[in-house]
């Protein structure tokens with residue numbers, strides 16, 4: 001059977017001599033001397049050139065979570081000024097922020113003109129895909145990604161990174177991780193957002209806006225005020241007072257000069273899409289006022 005099969009295969013593989021009339025018509029340079037071949041047109045291969053226009057939007061794999069899930073950035077526009085929205089950092093306990101980011105992505109795919117030409121808008125639907133999949137606030141190692149940043153370089157010892165952190169449920173032992181930026185997800189955020197002018201992180205459900213708890217970072221405060229005007233969420237001067245917040249990403253980013261704010265949705269259910277779209281559009285139109293020197 002084997003020999004028969006091999007023989008059968010080889011009879012169709014082109015090793016036999018071909019009839020002399022078969023080849024010329026495949027070559028367009030000699031087609032005119034052959035019999036009429038109106039239906040045989042040469043294949044034209046398009047060669048990409050350097051002048052091809054890059055797509056105005058797309059998405060990129062930025063990295064992987066502890067458990068190997070993709071962390072993706074959706075890009076809108078081509079401008080030099082980088083604005084980043086991080087839809088979800090607290091995983092499955094704040095699922096509606098992920099939903100909000102997906103709705104924002106769908107909106108900007110249809111309304112690219114809302115992104116000014118000098119801006120590239122990035123939307124990361126979730127920086128914590130493990131928490132989202134597992135239904136946890138922390139990542140795959142149960143580290144709270146918004147308590148894992150290195151906030152020890154600013155003037156406020158009270159926001160310095162610590163191992164044991166807090167949530168509304170009380171103390172979260174080991175929530176800060178073994179050391180600052182120990183987690184692949186926070187390393188990714190640090191490296192991706194550090195060169196942005198503006199970064200907005202979505203949470204739920206305090207229904208307020210927060211910035212770094214340390215010192216005055218004028219650009220972050222301007223960002224928060226602009227967001228507050230457009231969304232209607234208050235921006236309390238006293239910040240978050242219910243428990244100590246340490247190792248927060250916005251505290252780290254403000255220290256790096258990035259205008260950074262946290263927007264807390266009103267509930268754990270609704271995405272609050274309309275008011276948050278209004279907030280993002282207002283920010284995109286006000287970048288100069290937000291980031292200009294004091």
Ligand SMILES: [Zn+2]
Nearest residue numbers: 090094203204
């Ligand atoms: Zn949160």
